Amino acid sequence: MATLDSHVPPGPLADKWRRHKADIRLVNPANKRKYEIIVVGAGLAGASAASSLADLGYKVKCFVFHDSPRRAHSIAAQGGINAAKNYQNDGDSVHRLFYDTLKGGDYRSREANVHRLAEVSVNIIDQCVAQGVPFAREYGGLLANRSFGGAQVSRTFYARGQTGQQLLLGAYSALSRTIGAGLVELHPQAEMLDLVIVDGQAKGIIVRDLVTGKISRHAADAVVLATGGYGNVFNLSTYARGSNATAIWRAYKRGACLANPCYTQIHPTCIPVSGDYQSKLTLMSESLRNDGRIWVPRKKEDRLRPPASIAEGDRDYYLERMYPSFGNLCPRDIASRAAKRVCDEGRGVGETGLGVYLDFADAVRRLGEGGVRERYGNLFDIYHEITAESAYTAPMRIFPAVHYTMGGLWVDYNLMSNIPGLFVLGEANFSDHGANRLGASALMQGLADGYFVLPYTIGGYLATQPPGSRPGADGAEFMAAEASVTAMTARLLANKGRQPVSHFHKRLGKILWELCGMARTRAGLEQALRQIPALREEFWADVLVPGSAATFNQSLEQAGRVADFLELGELLCRDALTREESCGGHFREEHQYPDGECKRDDEHFGHVAAWEYQGEGKPPLRNVEPLNYEFIKMSVRNYK
Amino acid sequence: MVALATPRTLSVTLRVWRQAGPGQPGKFVDYPAKDLSPNMSFLELLDVVNDGLTLQGGEPIAFAHDCREGICGTCSCTINGKPHGPGQGIATCQLYLRTFRDGDVIVVEPFRARAFPVVKDLVTDRTAFDRIQQAGGFITARAGSAPEANALPVPKGDADLAMDAAQCIGCGACVAACKNASAMLFVAAKVSHLGLLPQGQAERDRRVLAMVATMDSLGFGGCSNQYECSAACPKLISHDFIARLNRDYLTASLRATFQPEPAGGGGAG
Ligand code: FES
Numbered sequence: 058m059a060t061l062d063s064h065v066p067p068g069p070l071a072d073k074w075r076r077h078k079a080d081i082r083l084v085n086p087a088n089k090r091k092y093e094i095i096v097v098g099a100g101l102a103g104a105s106a107a108s109s110l111a112d113l114g115y116k117v118k119c120f121v122f123h124d125s126p127r128r129a130h131s132i133a134a135q136g137g138i139n140a141a142k143n144y145q146n147d148g149d150s151v152h153r154l155f156y157d158t159l160k161g162g163d164y165r166s167r168e169a170n171v172h173r174l175a176e177v178s179v180n181i182i183d184q185c186v187a188q189g190v191p192f193a194r195e196y197g198g199l200l201a202n203r204s205f206g207g208a209q210v211s212r213t214f215y216a217r218g219q220t221g222q223q224l225l226l227g228a229y230s231a232l233s234r235t236i237g238a239g240l241v242e243l244h245p246q247a248e249m250l251d252l253v254i255v256d257g258q259a260k261g262i263i264v265r266d267l268v269t270g271k272i273s274r275h276a277a278d279a280v281v282l283a284t285g286g287y288g289n290v291f292n293l294s295t296y297a298r299g300s301n302a303t304a305i306w307r308a309y310k311r312g313a314c315l316a317n318p319c320y321t322q323i324h325p326t327c328i329p330v331s332g333d334y335q336s337k338l339t340l341m342s343e344s345l346r347n348d349g350r351i352w353v354p355r356k357k358e359d360r361l362r363p364p365a366s367i368a369e370g371d372r373d374y375y376l377e378r379m380y381p382s383f384g385n386l387c388p389r390d391i392a393s394r395a396a397k398r399v400c401d402e403g404r405g406v407g408e409t410g411l412g413v414y415l416d417f418a419d420a421v422r423r424l425g426e427g428g429v430r431e432r433y434g435n436l437f438d439i440y441h442e443i444t445a446e447s448a449y450t451a452p453m454r455i456f457p458a459v460h461y462t463m464g465g466l467w468v469d470y471n472l473m474s475n476i477p478g479l480f481v482l483g484e485a486n487f488s489d490h491g492a493n494r495l496g497a498s499a500l501m502q503g504l505a506d507g508y509f510v511l512p513y514t515i516g517g518y519l520a521t522q523p524p525g526s527r528p529g530a531d532g533a534e535f536m537a538a539e540a541s542v543t544a545m546t547a548r549l550l551a552n553k554g555r556q557p558v559s560h561f562h563k564r565l566g567k568i569l570w571e572l573c574g575m576a577r578t579r580a581g582l583e584q585a586l587r588q589i590p591a592l593r594e595e596f597w598a599d600v601l602v603p604g605s606a607a608t609f610n611q612s613l614e615q616a617g618r619v620a621d622f623l624e625l626g627e628l629l630c631r632d633a634l635t636r637e638e639s640c641g642g643h644f645r646e647e648h649q650y651p652d653g654e655c656k657r658d659d660e661h662f663g664h665v666a667a668w669e670y671q672g673e674g675k676p677p678l679r680n681v682e683p684l685n686y687e688f689i690k691m692s693v694r695n696y697k
Numbered sequence: 698m699v700a701l702a703t704p705r706t707l708s709v710t711l712r713v714w715r716q717a718g719p720g721q722p723g724k725f726v727d728y729p730a731k732d733l734s735p736n737m738s739f740l741e742l743l744d745v746v747n748d749g750l751t752l753q754g755g756e757p758i759a760f761a762h763d764c765r766e767g768i769c770g771t772c773s774c775t776i777n778g779k780p781h782g783p784g785q786g787i788a789t790c791q792l793y794l795r796t797f798r799d800g801d802v803i804v805v806e807p808f809r810a811r812a813f814p815v816v817k818d819l820v821t822d823r824t825a826f827d828r829i830q831q832a833g834g835f836i837t838a839r840a841g842s843a844p845e846a847n848a849l850p851v852p853k854g855d856a857d858l859a860m861d862a863a864q865c866i867g868c869g870a871c872v873a874a875c876k877n878a879s880a881m882l883f884v885a886a887k888v889s890h891l892g893l894l895p896q897g898q899a900e901r902d903r904r905v906l907a908m909v910a911t912m913d914s915l916g917f918g919g920c921s922n923q924y925e926c927s928a929a930c931p932k933l934i935s936h937d938f939i940a941r942l943n944r945d946y947l948t949a950s951l952r953a954t955f956q957p958e959p960a961g962g963g964g965a966g
Contacts, residue, residue, distance in 0.1 A: 186896065187838035187844065189894050198853065
């Protein structure tokens with residue numbers, strides 16, 4: 058059984074991080090270059106971590122499966138990044154950002170981590186501006202802000218609708234600088250396929266070169282995973298097609314606990330599915346909810362009528378009706394479920410009936426078409442590309458889609474997993490968003506972890522490792538891990554099945570979306586827990602992976618990732634079944650208030666569930682980290 | 698109005714460049730595809746063709762893609778002779794079949810440029826772009842050293858123009874569109890983005906000189922002012938930035954000639 062000590066430092070909430078930084082053991086500058094750190098992934102968290110560690114003097118090797126670190130999927134975040142700068146003088150503060158994030162997460166995140174996140178949020182903006190991130194500005198030249206879901210202050214910084222892109226390019230530029238200076242060794246198109254544990258500590262990885270197929274072993278003093286979320290387990294999502302869970306899943310199978318996998322975020326404003334060839338769902342930034350109004354017809358019969366012909370009185374602006382004080386800006390989980398509910402009632406719009414309107418008519422009247430274009434032009438363009446419709450003249454049709462995973466590898470306050478030496482950052486860890494993430498908080502967390510948390514906390518671990526104690530990459534553990542990777546590749550290629558990988562991925566996605574999506578039931582989850590293992594068996598019996606191991610082989614890459622998803626999907630359902638409550642993105646129909654809101658059970662489930670692998674065919678162990686709220690009272694979320 | 702309601706389907710023939718690996722001979726191969734929804738994306742069509750090829754025991758077409766929403770810059774096909782295909786201001790992944798007509802033959806090739814060697818089929822190696830960035834595409838600001846963000850106001854016009862340039866997705870369409878395979882638009886976008894901001898001034902000269910020198914060393918051609926690059930750019934980045942790059946480069950070269958930086962630059966040591 059894993060020991061899950063959160064290592065949250067003692068003392069008042071607002072002093073914990075400051076004191077902890079002062080207490081962390083330091084690595085002597087002359088010794089820093091004797092330590093090698095592997096960073097896997099170069100999204101916001103990975104790139105900011107790799108460059109910051111290199112600037113501190115550590116030797117860093119950075120591995121990305123993309124052809125360039127600039128392509129990581131952080132780049133696609135549209136809306137913005139939160140920070141408690143209070144530039145708008147509207148009453149924001151570190152405490153308020155902390156509180157909003159904790160409450161938005163439905164009281165299922167760790168208090169101290171969230172407070173630290175809110176504290177360093179202000180440094181992130183300073184850092185990004187210094188790097189040349191072209192944030193939106195007011196005419197006076199100062200930074201502009203906008204509001205986002207789950208908050209009543211304006212604290213979101215943005216760069217048009219491409220905030221993630223600009224922040225990632227900022228982090229990428231820092232990474233490029235350190236690569237150019239010879240401080241970071243970059244390995245592009247290199248996919249981590251296993252974690253190597255030596256004497257109970259993470260000391261290296263096994264990597265496949267995606268161009269040549271060559272497998273290599275890499276040793277380090279510490280391993281940092283910043284490999285993103287596992288939302289593609291649903292097949293259709295707003296993730297990039299390449300986003301995968303292989304790094305965290307293989308770490309899980311080496312003993313790292315995976316926490317709260319059932320906390321998945323379904324984003325309310327995405328473009329609806331149009332056909333079964335579909336490979337990808339596209340998000341329409343939540344920032345649109347600032348000026349767009351969400352509605353469906355009051356009467357079922359009206360659902361196929363042109364929206365303009367539906368009289369004001371025949372429309373149901375259901376979020377404004379149900380949540381008068383937050384209205385269209387209520388948190389994501391709430392907005393998504395409300396959309397599902399009105400569609401279940403038969404009032405959904407569009408051919409499939411799985412859609413609601415997001416209407417800008419009022420905004421166009423108020424701001425003029427130019428004003429709307431200034432704020433959202435690129436999003437309207439994306440919408441037009443995909444649907445061939447103009448949102449300036451007719452409302453958008455939107456529907457919820459899988460967007461983010463709050464669950465991830467378990468980490469302590471230092472961002473270290475239960476395996477010493479293994480650190481996990483950004484979406485790949487579980488720590489800051491509880492059961493639901495607020496908009497504009499993912500970018501904040503990725504950069505907080507990479508620029509301002511890990512560079513301090515990793516020293517505390519390395520100081521316990523004598524310089525030069527790093528094992529060689531040809532020890533028995535490395536050879537064994539390499540052999541298992543090679544064996545899995547060989548097994549996939551040798552299979553003379555009859556179905557392509559995509560066939561299984563689609564079916565898995567369908568099971569999860571239907572039985573473990575926006576609303577979950579005991580019966581449904583039990584059904585999924587029968588179907589997924591059966592599908593996995595079918596996969597191994599019937600998958601057809603063309604090509605060879607020693608070449609650029611995208612089918613093989615995909616096969617390995619889907620094989621992992623077929624296992625992870627089962628754990629996701631198991632977690633959802635065990636958590637007999639509703640909270641944030643995890644909605645169990647059995648546990649709701651009469652008005653359909655989440656009914657938490659703090660007494661029995663006010664904890665983190667961290668699953669521990671027990672070997673093939675054996676049920677995993679459910680470890681528990683109690684969430685002891687010292688400063689905030691867990692209460693019922695109220696956005697009414 | 699509802700595009701989904703369109704019942705019509707179309708059939709096309711994909712004429713695809715197949716090449717087993719770097720430096721190997723390649724050739725076009727035809728793949729017919731039938732009864733396709735006009736709402737299908739071009740990359741989804743490649744997915745469908747690939748699943749078919751797999752089932753027939755063939756080897757699927759390698760193509761680069763990731764975000765499929767026009768922002769990561771991974772996708773990179775030249776379609777009917779145009780990088781990212783017909784349509785303005787979009788990447789390959791944002792191309793939908795409704796753009797084509799029933800019976801069309803669609804010619805699909807990798808981005809062609811000396812500095813972007815083919816890896817396989819439609820996939821090229823664009824690491825040359827990363828190398829240009831590593832040479833100088835940054836503002837040095839170590840974590841922890843930044844001043845308060847609002848201490849330095851930036852005129853909105855400058856910030857907006859910097860953002861126009863910063864939108865570059867690094868796909869390489871500009872290079873593929875240029876008959877000289879020049880990377881001027883790519884470099885101009887980065888140099889302009891950083892050079893327009895007050896934070897970027899300290900390294901402005903050094904940046905432009907280093908980035909241009911690296912670009913030249915990697916096999917990219919020169920600019921002959923035809924501006925095919927801007928027309929092919931998925932973000933429609935203006936070729937005006939090339940003029941700005943030229944100006945910056947000239948000024949920096951002059952300054953370097955007449956006020957050379959002290960050699961070594963070892964600082965206080
Ligand atoms: S796949 Fe990302 S830009 Fe096309």
